Amino acid sequence: MKAALAVMEKDLRLAWRDRAGWLTAGSFAAISVLVYSFALDLAARDVRPLLPGLLWVTFLFAGIISSGASFHGEAERGTLDAQLLAPVPRTALYAGKLLANLVGLLVVEVATLALATILFDEPLLTPELGGILLVGTAGYVSLVTVLATLGSRVRARVVLMPVLALPLLVPLLIAAVRATGAALGEPAGEAPWLLLLAVFTVWSAVGSALLFPLAVER
Amino acid sequence: MSGERSVGANAVGIEARGLTKSYRGVAAIDGISFSLPPGSRTALLGANGAGKSTLLHTLATLVAPTGGSALLGGEDVAEAPARLRRQVGFMGHVPMLYEELTPSENLRFFARLYDVEDGAKRADELLRAVGLWTRRDEPTAVLSRGMHQRLALARAVLHRPRVLLLDEPETGLDAGGIDLLERLALRDEGVTVLAATHRAERIGRWATRRLVLDRGRVVGDEETAVAERGVEGAGAAGRAR
Amino acid sequence: MSLLARLTWRGAQRVAALRWAVLPPVAGVAMFVLLAGAVIAAPREAVEGEVQRIFYIHVPSALAAYLGVGVACLASVALLWRRDMRWDAIARAGAMTGVLFTGLTLATGMIWGKPIWGVWWTWDARLTSTLILFLLYSAYLLARQLADETDEQAARFAAVFAIVAFVDIPIINLSVRWWRTLHPQPIVFDPFGEQALPGSMMLVLAIGILAVGALALWLIVLRAEAEGLAQRTAVVRHLVDRREAR
Numbered sequence: 001m002k003a004a005l006a007v008m009e010k011d012l013r014l015a016w017r018d019r020a021g022w023l024t025a026g027s028f029a030a031i032s033v034l035v036y037s038f039a040l041d042l043a044a045r046d047v048r049p050l051l052p053g054l055l056w057v058t059f060l061f062a063g064i065i066s067s068g069a070s071f072h073g074e075a076e077r078g079t080l081d082a083q084l085l086a087p088v089p090r091t092a093l094y095a096g097k098l099l100a101n102l103v104g105l106l107v108v109e110v111a112t113l114a115l116a117t118i119l120f121d122e123p124l125l126t127p128e129l130g131g132i133l134l135v136g137t138a139g140y141v142s143l144v145t146v147l148a149t150l151g152s153r154v155r156a157r158v159v160l161m162p163v164l165a166l167p168l169l170v171p172l173l174i175a176a177v178r179a180t181g182a183a184l185g186e187p188a189g190e191a192p193w194l195l196l197l198a199v200f201t202v203w204s205a206v207g208s209a210l211l212f213p214l215a216v217e218r
Numbered sequence: 219m220s221g222e223r224s225v226g227a228n229a230v231g232i233e234a235r236g237l238t239k240s241y242r243g244v245a246a247i248d249g250i251s252f253s254l255p256p257g258s259r260t261a262l263l264g265a266n267g268a269g270k271s272t273l274l275h276t277l278a279t280l281v282a283p284t285g286g287s288a289l290l291g292g293e294d295v296a297e298a299p300a301r302l303r304r305q306v307g308f309m310g311h312v313p314m315l316y317e318e319l320t321p322s323e324n325l326r327f328f329a330r331l332y333d334v335e336d337g338a339k340r341a342d343e344l345l346r347a348v349g350l351w352t353r354r355d356e357p358t359a360v361l362s363r364g365m366h367q368r369l370a371l372a373r374a375v376l377h378r379p380r381v382l383l384l385d386e387p388e389t390g391l392d393a394g395g396i397d398l399l400e401r402l403a404l405r406d407e408g409v410t411v412l413a414a415t416h417r418a419e420r421i422g423r424w425a426t427r428r429l430v431l432d433r434g435r436v437v438g439d440e441e442t443a444v445a446e447r448g449v450e451g452a453g454a455a456g457r458a459r
Numbered sequence: 460m461s462l463l464a465r466l467t468w469r470g471a472q473r474v475a476a477l478r479w480a481v482l483p484p485v486a487g488v489a490m491f492v493l494l495a496g497a498v499i500a501a502p503r504e505a506v507e508g509e510v511q512r513i514f515y516i517h518v519p520s521a522l523a524a525y526l527g528v529g530v531a532c533l534a535s536v537a538l539l540w541r542r543d544m545r546w547d548a549i550a551r552a553g554a555m556t557g558v559l560f561t562g563l564t565l566a567t568g569m570i571w572g573k574p575i576w577g578v579w580w581t582w583d584a585r586l587t588s589t590l591i592l593f594l595l596y597s598a599y600l601l602a603r604q605l606a607d608e609t610d611e612q613a614a615r616f617a618a619v620f621a622i623v624a625f626v627d628i629p630i631i632n633l634s635v636r637w638w639r640t641l642h643p644q645p646i647v648f649d650p651f652g653e654q655a656l657p658g659s660m661m662l663v664l665a666i667g668i669l670a671v672g673a674l675a676l677w678l679i680v681l682r683a684e685a686e687g688l689a690q691r692t693a694v695v696r697h698l699v700d701r702r703e704a705r
Binding site: 002003006007009010013014017018073076077078079081082083084085086087088089217218 | 278279280281282300301303304306308310311312313314315316317318319323327328330331332333357373
Binding site for chain 1: 539540591594595598601602605606611612613615616618619620622623624626627630631633634635637638
């Protein structure tokens, strides 16, 4: 646990020092919401039903972009090895990375929501949406983090990440979009979307934590 | 720096039994066996591609062997890596440092990972020892190659390891840095050292043993006398790291 | 643990030893019987007519797809656990066969869907989850293809993905089913449901499962062999490179 916090603190510090990766993710999210607002404003009178899908697709892509950034150089500079050499469980290293990515993404997402609130004139910064955001982000970030760690040793990962991650994240996308829709007062069916979202998050966190130690071995 | 360890008392031996590691089906080390007694300081010699780096990586638990076993202090590295890893200090070809963090932050982070007692104090102590005290709050990226290597040395000995595995540690170091390396690591009596080196002329100053590899096999393993001990300033014996 | 591993490996070898003696004749004969059965023997379906006969190849293809990805998942577990690259060859073979039969399932489904539903494609729950399965293991093959046959890092990376993808399947199916509850469900074939099939249809379907299953298994075995040979060729290539570098 101490090790996980140390790793998280180090990653957040790195993210702050070398802001390029996170700024890219943040600007991507902002531009994406802006562009959607132009494109959809022409096509549809009422864009509110489209809002949940638009936001979550943006979040997923932002997460994939930033996950690559958080591993920038870890494999090449040997710092991944340096951490693996330390007498701490691999799961703790994973947890630290995960928490740092989670914090970074939540910042990007809240900023995006604030922007969307202005652009679409829809109150998006509510506690209910905040809860959905937290659970959903934890779910996708845990999967993306494990793929990015492993991928940091494999060539062509940048192109590969969306192709690998997005099909896996379909359940999360569906559940998050529906739950967000329900929170905004759209019809979403009777299915317990938040429960499905939570199940997926727990599943991906546990599965990734179990696979991570096996997978980083060389 | 205070020496809290009696000479040689806690050092652990390094042993390999038929150790093999293949990459892509090709053996980089091929059935290597040797036994280095606790407190011995061994120079690992051999041409490029002889398997020196692979051997060191395998002993450091970074790479799982394809066959055979490696033992540190009689314990199989494959069986209890977490506990064993605490006893190992490792220096590789790359400095294993965060370029965006300062030297001080780098050492403090690894001190936390290794759960070093009084980590901040230990980090400061080492920053002074390797001559980076005045540069401690600059980003590591702006430091010279030699300073990177000094910091990497500090990182390797930070947690007072009992086994030091060093892969050509003198690369990029100036004369002062090499003296430092010998003082902090190579001639420390409390640790067992296995160091790959290409500076054959300096081996006599610290090595008690030579292990020669060729194409993944041991072709030479002999004890040597340490000449010119203690020539460089204070004697090495009893000097703490 | 190692005993179990040795047994699984020996089991896999035993199946492989039968690759020419058993699988091709079984697959061949059963395929002919299937054709005859599906086209001639099976009764004409009252509502859907002749189109329904594609069902005898469609359902076995779907099962064969699951066989393929199941093999890929199990072999990936074995690879991570045993660090033996032969499992990587088997995992790739399983994934390839899985993708092939997932594609066939989708294709035959579309051929059936056009006359019956009036559209080639609809976002029905089962169609969607089959498509995602296809995407997942295509992505696996892509990830694995980018690296050398003998690259252990890439193999481990792909293995983790194959396992995650396999475990993801039930959640995908569940989420997609809930997702589609908003819309009227098209009538999907349900061979074990209320509209229980007449005996002759059941028999032809069973033969179909045997035929396609044997074919899929044979393809997996052959593909695994080919991948194994590719690995050995790559090793030889590395050896030659190394010698020339000296």
